[in-house]
Every structure is written in C-alpha cells, then in structure tokens.
Amino acid sequence: MIIKLQDANLNVEDLGGGIPLLLIHGFPLNLEMWRPQIESFSDSARVIAIDLRGHGQSPPTDGPYTMDLFAEDCLGVLEALNVEKQVVVCGLSMGGYISFAIFRHHPEIVGGLVLAATRAGADSEEGKNNRDKAIHETEEQGTQSVTDSMLPIIMAPRTYTEKPELVSKVAAIMQNTSTRGMISALQGMKIRQDSNPMLPQIEVPTLIIHGADDQIIPLSEAEAMHSAISDSQLEIIPEAGHLANLEQPLRFNNAVETFLSTLSG
Numbered sequence: 001m002i003i004k005l006q007d008a009n010l011n012v013e014d015l016g017g018g019i020p021l022l023l024i025h026g027f028p029l030n031l032e033m034w035r036p037q038i039e040s041f042s043d044s045a046r047v048i049a050i051d052l053r054g055h056g057q058s059p060p061t062d063g064p065y066t067m068d069l070f071a072e073d074c075l076g077v078l079e080a081l082n083v084e085k086q087v088v089v090c091g092l093s094m095g096g097y098i099s100f101a102i103f104r105h106h107p108e109i110v111g112g113l114v115l116a117a118t119r120a121g122a123d124s125e126e127g128k129n130n131r132d133k134a135i136h137e138t139e140e141q142g143t144q145s146v147t148d149s150m151l152p153i154i155m156a157p158r159t160y161t162e163k164p165e166l167v168s169k170v171a172a173i174m175q176n177t178s179t180r181g182m183i184s185a186l187q188g189m190k191i192r193q194d195s196n197p198m199l200p201q202i203e204v205p206t207l208i209i210h211g212a213d214d215q216i217i218p219l220s221e222a223e224a225m226h227s228a229i230s231d232s233q234l235e236i237i238p239e240a241g242h243l244a245n246l247e248q249p250l251r252f253n254n255a256v257e258t259f260l261s262t263l264s265g
C-alpha cells in the first residue's frame, strides 16, 4: 500500500497481528530484503516494512535524507496505520542508524530494539571522504558504481560461491534504488550523529545481531554496542556477512522470534 505523508509517498507492507515490529532496510536496498522475515514474523507479530523514500517503490524527493528525516517518515507511517502500542524497531545497517534516530526523538514509542549489522558511531573523516566520492560517482554515472562496489562485499565470501541465486536477488533489489535516492541517503549518512553517547540511556530490551563475516561493518562494532547497552544480548550469526537475514534466514529469524517471545510473554 502507498502511505501519503506531507512530502513523500511511501510504499509499506503491514501484515499479521500482535506486537508491532517495524522493519527498516539498509542501503541501497528496500523492503524486499526483509522477505524471509515478513513471511515468518507475520505469524506472531504485526510486521510493518517500509520502502524508505527514494528506495524500492517509494519515489525520491529532494535530499539530503538525514537519519532524522527517515525517522520522521517511519513515525508518520506508524501514525497513519494507527499503531498505538509501543513498537519493536528492527533496523539493518542504515536502518540501525535510523532506529537510533527514532529512539533519540521518540523513546516512548520504542518497546524494544533489534540492531542488525549496524554501528553506533558517526562517519570517520575517511568515511565522509568516501561518501563524497560515492556521491560524485553517482552524480556522474548513476547508481551502478555504488552497487558494483558494494555487491561483492555485502555478503560473506562463502555466500558468493554457495548461494549465487541470492547474489542475483540482492543485485536486483539494489537496482531498485533511484539515483536521487542513493545520493540523498549517502548525504544523510555522512552527516549522521554519533549515537554512542546515547547507548547508556537505552534501557529497553535490545537484540544485537551481526554476521560473523560482515565485510562492511566489523563485528567489533556490535560487541561495543553490546557492552554499552545494559539490557542487550548479542547474537553472532555464523556463515553470514552484512545481510545475515538473507544469508542465514533461519538463524536470524530464530534469534528475533525468541527475542519477540520474551517481549510479548
């Protein structure tokens, strides 16, 4: 369904019933990356998955898309869907940066967090320079340059040999990111806030999930968040990279379903 917000139209899936679970995708992806989770979790939860503006079926608007803007979009969707209960916010990578922004501005709506393949810190100077380079290349050549550089490292090395059909699927998902959406999200990630100082204030139950072979965000980032968030547990998914939810969906789903059952029970 399309949800109309003040300055954006967002493609959203809303399935199942029970504890509300908001799924926020990573970059440069869309809600299709959550297909194995949408199917499995909607048996026991109300799953709300969003195509962020400029990604998937949600048309682009002018950027930059700050993590705060994306967070407001998520809040707008929850409001439009009349979600009145606290939600479990599950974000992967950039989706995790947005989850932190939701918690920063609206901690009262967050009943739990699932932080997958993400980090709390802002971009380093080197990271910011890399964003500028990627923005420039995308302006010059379209989305291909970023997808060509990310696709070979977004999963664990063994996934490329063992699951070639998954690699094609992820490539197809990436191709559904608009040029304007990609540039605007890169601009927004570049200026995102450091969420490290906020971690001790996170008191809601938090599940941190990270692929053991993540080549984009090192496992040490997940371990650091685990040390700083009091009520957190860390689940390391073996034989998985940055997209553990697609590379090892059963293990990923098991971890999240166990976590959800502790929250609703």
Ligand code: MLT
Pocket: 025, 026, 027, 028, 092, 093, 094, 095, 189, 216, 242
């Ligand atoms: C993502 O997977 O969302 C991105 O790799 C995050 C980032 O570029 O920092």
